Amino acid sequence: MIQAVIFDMDGLLIDSEPFWKQAEYDVFSSVGVEVTTDLTKVTAAMTTREVTEFWYAKQPWLGASLEDVENRVVERVKYLIETQGKAMQGVHDVLNSLQQAKVKIGLATNSPKDIIPSVLHRLNIADYFMAYSSADKVNRGKPAPDVYQLTLKKLGTEAHQCIAFEDSLGGIKAALAAGIKAIAVPHANEFDHDKFDLAPHKLRSLSEFNHHIGNALLSQP
Template identity: 85%
Template sequence: MQAVIFDMDGLLIDSEPFWKQAEYDVFSSVGVEVTTELAALTAAMTTREVTEFWYAKQPWQDASLEEIENRVVERVKLLIETQGQAMHGVRNLLDSLQQAKVKIGLATNSPKDIIPSVLQRLDIADYFMATSSADEVSQGKPAPDVYTLTLKKLNTEAHHCIAFEDSFGGIKAALAAGIKAIAVPHANEFDHKKFDLASHKLKSLSEFSHQIGNALLTQS
């Protein structure tokens, strides 16, 4: 196991409620009726895709899509910087990987501007040798692009790497890039069959061991 790549939202930081809040606040402010049912469909999208989704449903006037997208990002950044909390096991796992001289990367669908806010809020920036956002590639997850870019930045081959993901789309992205994926689903989704696609499944990052990682990489 030469490298590990982490997703960010919902895996390193409990930020998904912030995205939901920002989405509701910003889109409601321009007259969009943000329903729980429709909002559930946007969870795995990039911020631009979310903005385009709501505009297609209920077009607004007097503000560009880019302006609205930026408002969402700024709202999320504020919530992260003032209220963000690490998910269970994050710090201990990063310590363990660093001590074992494993390269550590980050691959997220979130905008590039969000990454420093998260890493600084959790005080974990020094662990990461490379970070990549969907902003930097042509397609976000579930396409493999953001993982492929992170592997390149880490100068690591996919078969030497493991990915941690909390979403089905993220797992598909890692696997499409040739990386063994470990699912860390949220408690209310842990038993969902969609996560059977992953190479392994954990209740939290604290359950991971280097033995698990090495065993996965030796599997055909």
Template identity: 55%
Template sequence: MKLKAVIFDMDGLLIDSEPFWKQAEYQVFSAKGVKVTPQLSELTATMTTRQVAEFWFTRYPWADASLDDVENNVIDKVIELVTEQGRPLDGVTETIDILKANQIKIGLATNSPAKVMHSILAKLGIGHKFDVLTSADEVNQGKPSPEIYQLTLSRLGVTASNTIAFEDSLGGLAASVAAGIRTIAIPAQQHYQSDKFAAAAAQLPSLSHFQLELAEQCLAG
């Protein structure tokens, strides 16, 4: 099976944005009287921004702002931090250039809202290289639901059988695998080669280790 498309996750794969999200959420929700703990924050790491707002509201309901307003405050703070400090992770631009040189379609499927997605891609200077961009705003359920991958496949005009996905999280991996896409996992360093990512077709320490032959092998496997 010939490789026709690659779909990338964004947060944690193209950019180390998790610290930005944690900082923004702590600042915004703490101001609403929420007791943001590291343990509970871990549970929100792969949620959409609306799911995160609902998560904290059910535990520490506030009365002086709507969920929309609080969610947008988090988004705006993340964009501010991305603009100030964002940079691509190792191998991002090189991997995209390899795919473009081989006329392979490139998609993005992210649990982040469109506003954050466009800000990150603009900061990294790579937005124009993607054929399709799909954000959490466009689906009913974010990852680990496969819906965002199914929509991205449809937009790219390809099937799961000739597509590879890149994911760094278990929720993202569950989504891509549920969509039938063979996936290369690039977990955080402390989780590299963990059995938790056994559903992946392959694991890499970073995108800088990617070679086109590996994607072809994953499809053949």
């Protein structure tokens, strides 16, 4: 039986990835960086600090520190989430179902810790989560398993009793590396991409999930 479920955040619970792209463009352009669409595809899976270091290495700026610029990005994203954020399909239903079944619910994200409360409160889902972890608090972000391992510890759950929901390849790799069975929930334009074959199960949205799927996954060797 499923004892715990850990969710990714950006692109899975909330459609926030356009906000990150907008903030990246707004902030880095303001310090003189020429932000290109091709390179924002490269930075999409990075932590905010990694993104800041990436752009600085490409086009160093004067005046503002890396920490200051990184903080500006985070504040811009928070504002966009708090004013425009919307839940992805099935979020409230799956959380309610898990809570009724007394399954522990956690969150593991590469996003900075300051973003998490903004998302949970905007979507009115804060009360569902027993624990959450940010890549801020571990040595390595996804695809390393660190943020999942920390969340498992907070939940008091073993990896083999837990499943994870992820919308990205890096997130799936992180969950699997932590010993957790991962369910991929790719965005519609990527659903058929073979990179998601790495996950033992795949859904078009969280609304397709039921407890039979989760329990069947955990029973697999």
